Amino acid sequence: MAKHTIAEKVAEAVQPVIDEANLELVDVEYVKEGGNWYLRVFIDKPGGVDLDDCQAVSEKIDTILDQLDPIPQAYFLEVSSPGLERPLKKPADFQRFNGHLVNITTFAPINGAKSFTGKLLDYTDEGVLLDIKGKQLMLPHRQVAAARLAVEF
Missing domain, CATH: 2.30.30.100 (SH3 type barrels.)
Structure with missing residues (x-):
């Protein structure tokens, strides 16, 4: 499965969890760095997200990803803020x-x-x-x- 297809599939799968938490899904990246694969989910809300937001979303989407199993190899899941230099995509x-x-x-x-x-x-x-x-x-x-x-x- 292509990297962009994995990111798109993951974004579609996790969007309901993000919406339920009254957060915004900013972006999903699936990248290889060094010898490891990373699935990064960037979330935001007015005033910014905190560690509790990231942890709660991470736990919920981890369960969804385990059931969906869209990624064949081992990877690290990271849920975080897009940062001050947030990307503008949509x-x-x-x-x-x-x-x-x-x-x-x-x-x-x-x-x-x-x-x-x-x-x-x-x-x-x-x-x-x-x-x-x-x-x-x-x-x-x-x-x-x-x-x-x-x-x-």
């Missing part, structure tokens, strides 16, 4: 964090650059609109490789 993520500072990387250069930091102004059918030092820039969806909240100090 349209709802971009809408929720409208007005926040974001870092976006693109697949190909746009105006000579592949990395952009600016205030998120809008998410439209056309792309992601940023304010970068007072100038607006539209980044087409097909060019966005990754988007994350930026930490302001």
Whole structure:
């Protein structure tokens, strides 16, 4: 089974548990690091998640994963917060964090650059609109490789 298929299958299986806990499923990753496989489930809620949230979700989804058995090899399950530099993946993520500072990387250069930091102004059918030092820039969806909240100090 392909890595992305495993992550998608796990996300679908654990979504009801996340919803029941009034949390948001931010992302699911299935990656190999060194000689070990890791299944990472990132959760969030307004104000952030704490260790108790992560532990409660981990225990519930561990039972579901044991029954479903979507992963043939041994792996480590990690449930955590997405962190301060939370990824923005879904349209709802971009809408929720409208007005926040974001870092976006693109697949190909746009105006000579592949990395952009600016205030998120809008998410439209056309792309992601940023304010970068007072100038607006539209980044087409097909060019966005990754988007994350930026930490302001």
